[in-house]
Amino acid sequence: MKKLLFLLSLFLLTVNCSTQKTATNPTKDKQPMQAQKDDDGEYDLVVFDTEYNYYLAAIARPMMTYSEEYLKSRNRFLATEWNNYYSANRYPNIIESSIDYDPNINYGLKYEYKLFQVFNYVRWKYGLRMSGISQADMR
DSSP: OHHHHHHHHHHHHHHHHHOOOOSSSGGGGSOOEEOEEOTTSOEEOOOOOHHHHHIIIIISOOGGGSOHHHHHHHHHHHHHHHHHHHHTTOSTTTOOSOEEOOTTSOOOHHHHHHHHHHHHHHHHHHOOOOTTOOGGGOO
16 A cells, blocks of 8 residues: 555656646646545545655654544634635645535544644644644644
């Protein structure tokens, strides 16, 4: 499965590098980030940035320090804020797609944690401060 994801990401990277966009706002042409079910039938989030995996392993607070309810409430707020930034074309070099997040779906703790850490990662890597992330969420 990991090899398949790697090959898919390599293919997409090759296609993205070789394709020229003619739209006036190329970031608006991208598909929203959506939850995908893995082989076990659980939702999973795949981030194609190698530093994200480093961030999860070395910097992010462990998953078990959060409850699923806490993460779900924060993700609901942060995904809305993210999508508002995307729609307004704020931070176009950072926010390249919207997030298709439905708070009525039970994504599970693992997905909620990884999505929440995407927002923390963007703050850590790019300095983008979103109002839904507190200093306590960062190490």
